[in-house]
Amino acid sequence: MGTPEQSTAGGPAASWPGRVGGLAGSCHPGPVVAVTALMAALAITAGQGAARCVLTAAAVLTGQLSVGWCNDAFDARRDIAAGRRGKPIADSTVGVTEVWVAAYAALALCVPLSFACGPWAGAVHLTGVAAAWAYDLRLKATAWSWAPYAVGFAALPAFVALGLPGQPWPAWWVVTAGALLGIGAHLGDVLPDIRGDLATGVRGWPHRLGPDGARLLLPVPLVAASAVLALGPAGPPGRLTPYETRRRKRDFPDPCCGCRQLARAVPRRDHDAADEAAVYRSTGPRASDDRATTAMRWRPVAGGQTIRPLRGSVPSMKVRARSDRRRLWARA
Template structure:
């Protein structure tokens, strides 16, 4: 059948603009942008200076880019065999070697940018990036596939907190909430591809659960994150905190009940709960350390 590089080289030559667009598409731009913007916003609410916010954003961006490109490059063979034309490597707009080069280049940039935020901050962030690479290269097909998501998402707010003046350790509740959000993100990210993954022999944690049980479990870590974000910080939660907790519980319950008949509603309710969690995280940003 030929190598992935040979397969993507067939057909008319692709322009430089097309290859740049292919690289941009193969980095998983949605999650890359969302995570980077969220961390910059959290850095702002936590009290980092403008210059440090830019540095934090650059470190997170390069780390996320490296992970996204690693994922597409490593999965190229399976994606080609499955005919996933939505992937730039499969469509032939960019070659596998180019994606690997971009992944390693972004990773090399991420190292000094992370340590520029502080020794402990850099170590925590790079540990999360390393966990994400481990997921791409090996752990995604094991029962431990949830662990890199939990570690990576827990490390992001910790990275922001450790980047503050004095390098304070992050509050327990923000790390716990981050880990729970990561587990929820893992379930939501894998759900659409569970059947295809099983056919390809990928048996991560959600695949072992099966689509129905994974869909049922999806809102649980997200609602748990809501509880931690509302009840974890010092002081009373206040009316808005209790209201947010009630709303997320109701949305999750409705999604679980109605999702048995209308699957998309279950996923939509989980996304809504995750958005509430992100809002709570930003509102609580001043107390993350």
């Protein structure tokens, strides 16, 4: 094992294959691969398309890589002082500067990849990544060390859900289970290194519990997360975002009084040629209209109580439809 100066500057004799291997080892490859594979599987299960699944996996991968490299680079001197083996920087396999450069490069890639999945999805995912960086840089040695894990793991399923068409908010029980799994992951991640961390002055939440307390508490959040996932209600992942709700209300407004008056004048039966003819006779002929255009602009809903504009109608037809409803209501 090299001296602190050699390790932080990078061993000059290290070959490029050795440095690449050191970078791969310092990113915490086990958690990186596990989290990325889990989120890719969740994206496929949720119904994302192939291209969006690849984009989601790439965003999660770069975010996890940045967090892992940041952790090893920031803890380099502490790992060397504690004499930990198996750490590439402490073993002089790779320099701390190279690890910092890799961490910032991965973070720079994570930002556009996250926002490419949608503005809400990108904001949520980057919030989780920022929480993980805050853990590495500051919160690891405080009693709030569990909070970044909870936020980061809760943000992952939310990121996948917000990347779906319509950007639905994730269900509460999915976010809660993710947060509980994050707390359990924090306990399990810190448990093997508690004694070494205490020797170097790190006193996070698990360190304050002690090895025995952390070991006894570890199953609690994992069992609670499993219970939430098992008992969570079936159904859609959540409601639409405020932006999507406003957009749908704007494009497909609620029926007005004139529309209801017109609906009462139309025979209450299934949508067929007779209904189209009745609507056409009520609106009156126009030079630019024909029966096909009128049928596309209007659609009786079951029960004959309302008539809504068809999805897929062009904006100019929606404007003309609203004008017709006001004119017909005035006649009634």
